[in-house]
Amino acid sequence: MASTAASPAFCAIPKASTAAATRASLNAPTTRFLAKTPLRGLGFSAADSLLVHHVATKLRSFSASPVRGVATMVKKSVGDLSAAELKGKKVFVRADLNVPLDDNQNITDDTRIRAAIPTIKHLINNGAKVILSSHLGRPKGVTPKFSLAPLVPRLSELLGIQVVKADDCIGPEVEKLVSGLPDGSVLLLENVRFYKEEEKNEPEFAKKLASLADLYVNDAFGTAHRAHASTEGVTKFLKPSVAGFLLQKELDYLDGAVKNPKRPFAAIVGGSKVSSKIGVIESLLEKCDILLLGGGMIFTFYKAQGLSVGSSLVEEDKLDLATSLLAKAKAKGVSLLLPTDVVIADKFAPDANSKIVPASAIPDGWMGLDIGPDSVKTFNDALDTTQTIIWNGPMGVFEFDKFASGTEAVAKKLAELSGKGVTTIIGGGDSVAAVEKVGVAGVMSHISTGGGASLELLEGKALPGVLALDEATPVTV
Numbered sequence: 001m002a003s004t005a006a007s008p009a010f011c012a013i014p015k016a017s018t019a020a021a022t023r024a025s026l027n028a029p030t031t032r033f034l035a036k037t038p039l040r041g042l043g044f045s046a047a048d049s050l051l052v053h054h055v056a057t058k059l060r061s062f063s064a065s066p067v068r069g070v071a072t073m074v075k076k077s078v079g080d081l082s083a084a085e086l087k088g089k090k091v092f093v094r095a096d097l098n099v100p101l102d103d104n105q106n107i108t109d110d111t112r113i114r115a116a117i118p119t120i121k122h123l124i125n126n127g128a129k130v131i132l133s134s135h136l137g138r139p140k141g142v143t144p145k146f147s148l149a150p151l152v153p154r155l156s157e158l159l160g161i162q163v164v165k166a167d168d169c170i171g172p173e174v175e176k177l178v179s180g181l182p183d184g185s186v187l188l189l190e191n192v193r194f195y196k197e198e199e200k201n202e203p204e205f206a207k208k209l210a211s212l213a214d215l216y217v218n219d220a221f222g223t224a225h226r227a228h229a230s231t232e233g234v235t236k237f238l239k240p241s242v243a244g245f246l247l248q249k250e251l252d253y254l255d256g257a258v259k260n261p262k263r264p265f266a267a268i269v270g271g272s273k274v275s276s277k278i279g280v281i282e283s284l285l286e287k288c289d290i291l292l293l294g295g296g297m298i299f300t301f302y303k304a305q306g307l308s309v310g311s312s313l314v315e316e317d318k319l320d321l322a323t324s325l326l327a328k329a330k331a332k333g334v335s336l337l338l339p340t341d342v343v344i345a346d347k348f349a350p351d352a353n354s355k356i357v358p359a360s361a362i363p364d365g366w367m368g369l370d371i372g373p374d375s376v377k378t379f380n381d382a383l384d385t386t387q388t389i390i391w392n393g394p395m396g397v398f399e400f401d402k403f404a405s406g407t408e409a410v411a412k413k414l415a416e417l418s419g420k421g422v423t424t425i426i427g428g429g430d431s432v433a434a435v436e437k438v439g440v441a442g443v444m445s446h447i448s449t450g451g452g453a454s455l456e457l458l459e460g461k462a463l464p465g466v467l468a469l470d471e472a473t474p475v476t477v
């Protein structure tokens with residue numbers, strides 16, 4: 001392998017000192033938090049430093065479980081509703097059942113259906129009548145290939161009851177089906193996007209959806225960044241409006257655990273372009289201790305530092321931005337690591353000729369399509385020091401086997417660390433596909449079901465579908 005001695009002097013990780021500094025910074029807010037905590041009221045002596053340390057450790061270890069009182073977006077959850085509030089009630093559940101279907105209408109990935117099951121099961125087990133709603137695809141008007149009918153068998157199988165399907169999502173036929181629903185049953189409405197009023201968030205349409213039910217549960221995290229009638233408008237006409245278990249879990253990890261991470265906290269950001277990840281990088285720079293960059297975006301950073309990048313993907317209009325992000329990381333004391341070596345190709349194709357070169361030695365006519373083995377080692381060493389990791393975006397063109405090694409190595413490292421108790425969060429999009437390809441999805445702390453929604457949340461944006469929900473009753477820890 002070529003030496004990386006000539007590689008640019010990217011920010012090195014001060015491993016031991018980072019860990020020590022971040023441990024110190026962890027203790028400070030924890031102590032402040034505990035000082036506000038009514039320990040005495042719980043029968044503890046504030047002077048018992050050992051106990052305080054124990055409680056602090058406990059609190060830290062809970063930072064990725066439901067983070068009431070910690071997360072900023074604390075919304076009322078379906079779990080907060082009593083059995084009496086659910087028994088016999090008609091509950092409008094908005095889920096994101098936007099699953100991929102093949103040409104024969106077979107579901108090719110049922111992740112989103114499985115993710116919606118806990119909330120629906122909880123409701124039917126408590127005797128509620130579930131009116132289940134979702135979109136599928138982006139239909140323009142009624143389009144048979146976007147019908148939710150192919151989902152009925154899988155939903156029924158997973159729930160252990162026969163799900164009834166309506167041919168519409170509003171109107172007299174639907175009302176008739178709703179009025180005949182027994183307690184503990186599920187009626188699946190037809191694709192809400194068959195009405196243009198859904199995406200326009202028209203109040204009259206939202207009102208018609210709301211009129212079907214007594215209360216509203218939003219579990220559609222993947223669509224929470226859309227202010228549509230079934231995700232946002234409907235909450236104006238249905239109270240209570242609460243979060244489902246999936247939405248809650250997504251917020252706990254992508255909002256709560258990211259804002260209050262166990263430290264050291266590393267973010268890995270990849271994908272094709274820096275332009276689509278600016279918001280995420282800037283937001284994560286405020287929170288993380290270590291930032292690892294990979295994917296097509298690194299070449300814009302290389303070029304900004306005066307390196308030759310051959311025919312790699314570069315966004316010429318983002319060179320200044322790349323420079324300012326590097327400066328910002330430095331100013332904030334974040335260890336920003338760019339790959340020191342890359343796998344280059346002579347064309348953008350699965351059968352391209354490839355070789356590994358230092359980042360500073362990409363020849364003309366060649367393009368970087370993956371991070372190299374030295375970079376993987378450096379990234380792994382950095383990740384070994386962490387307690388929380390969030391990953392968004394592949395390290396290379398992982399769709400081509402020849403250029404999948406960097407992405408697969410990151411997926412494997414996160415799986416290994418997850419097994420050692422590190423909180424590992426996969427922030428949606430292609431990183432999820434990569435983790436699934438490697439077969440390690442099951443061991444991660446959290447895999448987001450929303451690509452666009454997770455990106456917006458990580459950028460620090462408020463999601464309209466979440467904002468619209470009722471606030472949780474404040475709890476004092």
Ligand SMILES: Nc1ncnc2c1ncn2[C@@H]1O[C@H](COP(=O)(O)OP(=O)(O)O)[C@@H](O)[C@H]1O
Nearest residue numbers: 271272295296368369393394396397429430431
């Ligand atoms: N070096 C690279 N050159 C060109 N494309 C890349 C490179 N590295 C990764 N990509 C591409 O980036 C795409 C994913 O980018 P993006 O949509 O930003 O990520 P995500 O879906 O995880 O948010 C993948 O299709 C991958 O092939």
Ligand SMILES: O=C(OP(=O)(O)O)[C@H](O)COP(=O)(O)O
Nearest residue numbers: 096098138222223450451452453
């Ligand atoms: O698949 C979805 O988003 P994602 O591809 O960003 O994960 C959601 O179902 C939202 O769909 P939309 O982007 O058509 O509103």
